[in-house]
Amino acid sequence: MTQRVEMTLRLKILLLLLVIAVAALGYYALRLKRQAERLPTGVMDTRPIAPPISGPTERVTLYVANDSDGMLHRQDAIIAVPGDPNERARQLLRALLSIYLGKRSPHPLGSGADVKYVFLVKPNMAIVDTNAAFADTHRSGILVEQLTVASIARTLAANFPGTIRVKILVEGKERETLAGHADLSDFYDTAAGDQFPVAQ
Amino acid sequence: MKSCRHAVAIVVAIVALVATAADDQRFSIYTPHTSYSVTLVDRDGRQYVPLFEVLAPLGSTAAHQDGDKWKLKFNNTESEFKSGKNKAKVNRKNIDLSAPFVIDNGRALVPLRSLVSVLARLVPDSLEQREPAHRLFIGGVITELKTEFQSAGPKLVLRFSAPVNPSISTEPGRLRMVFTREPVIAAAGTQAFDDKTIRAASFSEHDGIAELTINSGAPLLATFGEQNRTITIAPVPQVRAQAPPPAATTPPVPAPAPTPEAASPSAPQGRAPATHVRATVVIDPGHGGDDRGAALSGSLAEKDVTLAWARRLRAALEQKGIPASLLREGDTSLSFDQRAALTNAARPLAFITLHAGTTGAGVRIYTAHLGETAPRAGSFLPWDAAQASFLDSSRALAGSVAAEMTKRSIPVGTAPVLLRPLNNVAASAVAIEVMPLAGNVASLMDATYQQSICAAIADGIAGVSKPAPQPGAGAAR
Numbered sequence: 001m002t003q004r005v006e007m008t009l010r011l012k013i014l015l016l017l018l019v020i021a022v023a024a025l026g027y028y029a030l031r032l033k034r035q036a037e038r039l040p041t042g043v044m045d046t047r048p049i050a051p052p053i054s055g056p057t058e059r060v061t062l063y064v065a066n067d068s069d070g071m072l073h074r075q076d077a078i079i080a081v082p083g084d085p086n087e088r089a090r091q092l093l094r095a096l097l098s099i100y101l102g103k104r105s106p107h108p109l110g111s112g113a114d115v116k117y118v119f120l121v122k123p124n125m126a127i128v129d130t131n132a133a134f135a136d137t138h139r140s141g142i143l144v145e146q147l148t149v150a151s152i153a154r155t156l157a158a159n160f161p162g163t164i165r166v167k168i169l170v171e172g173k174e175r176e177t178l179a180g181h182a183d184l185s186d187f188y189d190t191a192a193g194d195q196f197p198v199a200q
Numbered sequence: 201m202k203s204c205r206h207a208v209a210i211v212v213a214i215v216a217l218v219a220t221a222a223d224d225q226r227f228s229i230y231t232p233h234t235s236y237s238v239t240l241v242d243r244d245g246r247q248y249v250p251l252f253e254v255l256a257p258l259g260s261t262a263a264h265q266d267g268d269k270w271k272l273k274f275n276n277t278e279s280e281f282k283s284g285k286n287k288a289k290v291n292r293k294n295i296d297l298s299a300p301f302v303i304d305n306g307r308a309l310v311p312l313r314s315l316v317s318v319l320a321r322l323v324p325d326s327l328e329q330r331e332p333a334h335r336l337f338i339g340g341v342i343t344e345l346k347t348e349f350q351s352a353g354p355k356l357v358l359r360f361s362a363p364v365n366p367s368i369s370t371e372p373g374r375l376r377m378v379f380t381r382e383p384v385i386a387a388a389g390t391q392a393f394d395d396k397t398i399r400a401a402s403f404s405e406h407d408g409i410a411e412l413t414i415n416s417g418a419p420l421l422a423t424f425g426e427q428n429r430t431i432t433i434a435p436v437p438q439v440r441a442q443a444p445p446p447a448a449t450t451p452p453v454p455a456p457a458p459t460p461e462a463a464s465p466s467a468p469q470g471r472a473p474a475t476h477v478r479a480t481v482v483i484d485p486g487h488g489g490d491d492r493g494a495a496l497s498g499s500l501a502e503k504d505v506t507l508a509w510a511r512r513l514r515a516a517l518e519q520k521g522i523p524a525s526l527l528r529e530g531d532t533s534l535s536f537d538q539r540a541a542l543t544n545a546a547r548p549l550a551f552i553t554l555h556a557g558t559t560g561a562g563v564r565i566y567t568a569h570l571g572e573t574a575p576r577a578g579s580f581l582p583w584d585a586a587q588a589s590f591l592d593s594s595r596a597l598a599g600s601v602a603a604e605m606t607k608r609s610i611p612v613g614t615a616p617v618l619l620r621p622l623n624n625v626a627a628s629a630v631a632i633e634v635m636p637l638a639g640n641v642a643s644l645m646d647a648t649y650q651q652s653i654c655a656a657i658a659d660g661i662a663g664v665s666k667p668a669p670q671p672g673a674g675a676a677r
Contacts, residue, residue, distance in 0.1 A: 067559045070613050140494035140502070141557035142633045143564055146617045165571070176536075176620075180493055180502075181555065183618040186584060189571030194595075194616040196569075 056081065062096050063154035063198065065107035065147035071199045072151055073106075074158075089118035089156060093128065096155050100148075107147055110137020116171075118156075124164040125187075126156050135170045138179040145182035150196035157190035164191045226529070227312065227334045228408035229254060230383035231325075232341045234515035237380070237408050239530035240334070241309055246299045248309035251281075251318070253530065256508040258323060258338075260646050263308065264499040270301070270308045274322050281308060290321040306499065307531075333405035337383055345386035345412070347401055349393045355434040356398050356414065360384065363428035365523055366412075375420045375433065379410040386412075397435050480523040481661060482543045484553040484621075485510035486631075489533025496558055497641045503531065505556040505644045509634060512650040513552065516658035522549075522665060540624035544586070550597055550661055551629040553622065556644055558636060562611025563653060565598045566631040567591065568623050569616035586626045593628040593664070601630065601660030608656050628664070632657065 007015075058081045063072040079095045081088045093115045100109040112133035119127040138145065153166035165187040169175070175184045227249055228237040238253045251272070255261045259275040268283040277291040281301045288295055288310075295318065299311040310318055315336070316329045325339035344361040364384065366377040390402035399415045414420065414433055423432045485506040487493035493502025510526050517524040525546070527539055534542075543551050557564075568587045581588060598614050605612035622629050634653060637643035644650075 070560055070564065070615070139559070141559055142555050142566060142617060142619060142631060143557055144559050146566075146615070146619070149618065180487070180491065181619060183620045183623075185620075186618055186623070187571065188618060189569070192569060192571050192616070194567070194569065196615050196617075197613070 060092055060095070061155070061158040062092075062099070063151045063158065064096065064099055065151040066199070067107050067144065067147070069199065070143055070147070071197045072147070072154060073199045085120050085160070086118050089120055089126065089160060090115050092155060092159055093118060093152060096151065107144070107151075108139075109134070109148070110139075113137060120160060120163065124162055126153075126160070126163045126166045127169060128152060128156070128166065129169045129172055132171050135175060135178055140179040140181065142181045145178045145180075146196065149178065149182045149184075149188055153188040153190050154196070154198075165189055225334065226408035227336070228380070229257075229336045229338065230341050231258065231338045234511055235381045235383065236511045237529045239532070240312065241304070241307075243302055243304075243309065244299075247312040248299075248302060249312050249315050250531070251308045251310050251315075252504065253507070254315070254319075255322070256504065256645060257511045260648075262500075262642050262645060265303060265306060268303065270303055272308070277322055279318075279322070281310070288318070290318055293321055295321065306501075330405060333410075334408040335383075335405060335410075341383050343382050343384045345384050345403070347386075347391060349395075349398070351395060353434055354393075354395045354398050355432055356393070356401060358412070358431040358433065360429050360431075364431070365428060366431075368422050370420065373416060375414045375416060375422065377412040377414075377422075377431075379412075380408070382410070384410040386410075398433065479549040479665075480525055480546060481517055482527060482546055482548040482551045482627075483510045483513055483524055484527045484539050484543070484551065486553055486555040488528050488531055491533060493555070494557065496556060496636075496644065500641060500644070502556050505634075506554045507531075508645060509554050509556070509650055509654065512647075513554070513654040513657055516651070516654040517661065520658050520662050522658070522662060536620040537624070540586070540621035543621070543629075544624075544626045548627050549665060551625045551627050552657070552661075553619075553629070553631045555631060555633040556635075557633050558639075558641060560611075560613075560635050561638070562613075562635055563605055563656075564633040564635070565602055565605075565612065565614045566617040566619060566622070566633070567594045567598050567614070568629065569618050570623065581626075584623050587623050587629060590626060590628055594622075594630055597628045597661065597664050598630045600663040601632070601657055604656040604660040604663070605653075608652065610653065610656060 057078050059076055059078050060081075062075045062077050064075045065071075066073050077095055079091055081091060097109065097113055097115065099105065100107050101111070101113065110133055112131070114131045114134060115128060116131050117127075117129040119129075121127060138148065149168060152168065156166055157163045167187050168178070168184050170184070178184055225240040225242075225247070226237045227240050229235065234257055236257050238250055241248045241250065252261060252263055255272075255274050260273075262273045264271055270281045270283070272279040272281070279288065279290040281288045283303045284300045286297045286300055288297060288301060295314075297311055297318075298313040302309040312331070316327050319327055319336075319338075323338060328337040328340075329335070330337075342361075343364060346359045348357040348359065349355075350357065360382075362382070364379060364382045366379045366382070369376050369378075385405075386403045388403055388405065390400050392400045396417045398420070399417060401412060401414045404411050404413075416435075419436045420433050421436045423434065424430070425432060485503070487501075487503035487506060489503075491503065493506065496502055496505060507526075507528070507530075514524040514526060527542055528534055539553075568591060570585060570588055570591060587594065602612045602614050617631065619631050622631055634644065637646070637649055
């Protein structure tokens with residue numbers, strides 16, 4: 001024996017609304033999933049690469065890039081410096097990058113940008129190995145890219161006298177350009193007569 | 201089995217060559233202010249033309265893609281196209297396209313056969329399309345060619361209704377003139393002369409160019425006169441042992457070398473190089489092809505902006521009587537080494553590489569950043585330091601352009617940069633990065649803004665337009 005259930009018009013409308021809501025939520029979830037898949041992995045990878053350094057502090061000189069006037073600005077900072085020269089150079093550049101990664105950055109870099117290693121090679125060379133996020137998230141343009149390269153090279157030269165040639169690698173490998181413009185296949189010469197302008 | 205493999209390899213090579221040739225078909229557009237060409241795209245056996253690249257030099261152009269819709273703003277008009285549809289709304293009127301509209305990798309493609317009907321709704325000037333020749337004339341701009349054979353000499357006088365600057369090449373028994381940027385027209389066909397030295401002249405239009413071929417029984421010399429409105433073709437004097445010298449009113453102008461465009465892989469091959477060079481400015485529209493450059497906005501790529509600016513700069517230079525050529529005329533990929541090699545082969549007066557950015561305002565002018573250890577003289581220079589002997593003239597050029605910007609109250613800055621291919625160029629070389637007006641990225645495609653800055657750049661180049669020192673001090677290796 002079957003019992004026939006009469007569906008009222010109100011019930012039918014409610015059921016229809018529920019079906020529409022389920023379909024809309026499903027579509028929204030799919031869109032969110034696709035958006036998440038499109039995010040570059042380098043941006044999300046913000047895990048620290050090395051533990052923070054502690055030790056005696058020292059006054060250092062940073063050449064800070066400023067997008068608004070397109071120049072480098074000399075700025076003093078006090079940072080903790082380890083004994084090993086390579087590690088000192090790395091902490092120096094991390095201090096520079098922390099300015100760029102801050103909220104009121106004069107020259108914003110992509111989230112997660114970091115310096116993995118610095119090798120000071122005698123007599124006058126420095127090799128800076130950056131992570132993938134440093135280059136992959138960098139803004140594209142001659143000025144913005146050159147400001148980054150020049151500020152790194154000039155900061156190293158100011159704190160490690162004798163450092164003349166600076167080379168930037170990405171994940172241990174040579175890259176043709178930083179983000180389509182600044183040439184990373186060549187050395188940056190900090191002793192060249194003509195240098196990127198520094199604000200007086 | 202081996203011969204079978206060879207046969208398959210040959211067939212594949214032929215198919216690849218045919219495919220490449222098909223990809224390289226060009227469509228030239230001539231206007232009273234400029235001329236340019238775009239690369240035709242083949243889709244389902246039909247020829248399409250990239251609409252944004254066609255319109256950008258003609259006025260203020262902005263476009264964005266919204267799903268399968270492509271919305272275009274050109275000057276004061278609005279248009280809407282839909283991917284896969286044969287109908288489009290152009291400046292408030294529906295028009296029928298001969299084939300479906302295509303959006304390919306963000307590029308809007310309209311059927312070549314419908315281009316004139318689309319442009320007729322957007323451009324107020326008259327349009328004349330020569331479809332088989334892939335040439336479009338806007339605003340009645342035409343340069344007529346009339347030939348006059350004089351048996352005394354003998355010589356062939358070519359009279360043009362406007363100045364011309366063709367690419368000239370010679371090979372045994374033939375002198376070939378190619379007009380890529382001039383709207384030259386003439387009666388097609390061959391005109392035979394009853395002479396053993398200058399036998400015949402034939403005019404043809406194809407693939408976006410006009411071509412005049414002169415068949416001869418002896419080496420010929422082209423002499424320009426009347427401010428490039430006439431070209432006199434006559435036998436080379438030393439070949440005509442007893443004949444009097446040609447009665448040219450101006451000294452012979454040597455045939456220019458093939459332009460970088462002609463020397464590019466997409467150009468017809470087998471052309472004999474010219475023996476002399478005319479000082480020219482090589483303009484490099486930064487990026488291109490797979491390299492989109494900076495994403496200036498959701499729909500505006502740096503490679504499209506640099507090409508529009510390059511065309512504008514070429515027109516500004518030519519208005520000043522300075523010949524200029526572009527390293528790429530369309531959306532072509534070129535490596536840094538290719539850009540430098542093509543430039544060095546042209547031995548130009550100056551090299552300008554154009555870029556666009558969004559940081560700051562006005563214009564930034566850059567010269568090469570070379571280390572102190574870079575050699576500046578010697579029998580050979582390293583490829584990475586080819587710029588060394590020209591650095592002083594490059595700085596002078598940057599200073600001259602910057603001074604013109606300052607005169608016009610355009611914010612300007614100069615700096616040395618590590619930017620290829622500047623280091624590899626054996627000529628005065630600068631990079632110019634233009635920024636948007638008041639942070640409005642769309643202004644980068646504004647015709648007035650482009651015109652004002654390009655005029656300043658052209659004036660700056662004209663200010664130092666004496667030939668750069670030839671690399672007697674060294675050649676790039």
